[in-house]
Amino acid sequence: MATPHPAKAEEKGTGEVISDLVDLLKNYARQETVDPLKNLGRFVGFGAGASLCWGIAGTLITIGVLRVMQVETRDLFDGNWSWVPYIAALVVSSGGAVLSLKLIRKSPDS
Numbered sequence: 001m002a003t004p005h006p007a008k009a010e011e012k013g014t015g016e017v018i019s020d021l022v023d024l025l026k027n028y029a030r031q032e033t034v035d036p037l038k039n040l041g042r043f044v045g046f047g048a049g050a051s052l053c054w055g056i057a058g059t060l061i062t063i064g065v066l067r068v069m070q071v072e073t074r075d076l077f078d079g080n081w082s083w084v085p086y087i088a089a090l091v092v093s094s095g096g097a098v099l100s101l102k103l104i105r106k107s108p109d110s
Contacts, residue, residue, distance in 0.1 A: 058097075061092070062092060063089075065093075069089065
């Protein structure tokens, strides 16, 4: 008994095969490079914006602590003690930085 041959698809010429290959490679390159880069750009943009906002907030909080210490303790830290409000602002700013670093390094499962 003879085995039946499957129906052959239409044979393509070399030019058509090369054209299909080029189209396939273009689509693959777009899918694997351009689309992820667009998503990465969005992610980096939001991160940069958030970092700018947190930097401005930290600066304003530090200046606020400094001004409150200078105004509320005007008579107490006068003369040779005028540097104390600056140290207080530095301590608050450093505390915020340490807290941020601890939260960044904290593992999600703990």
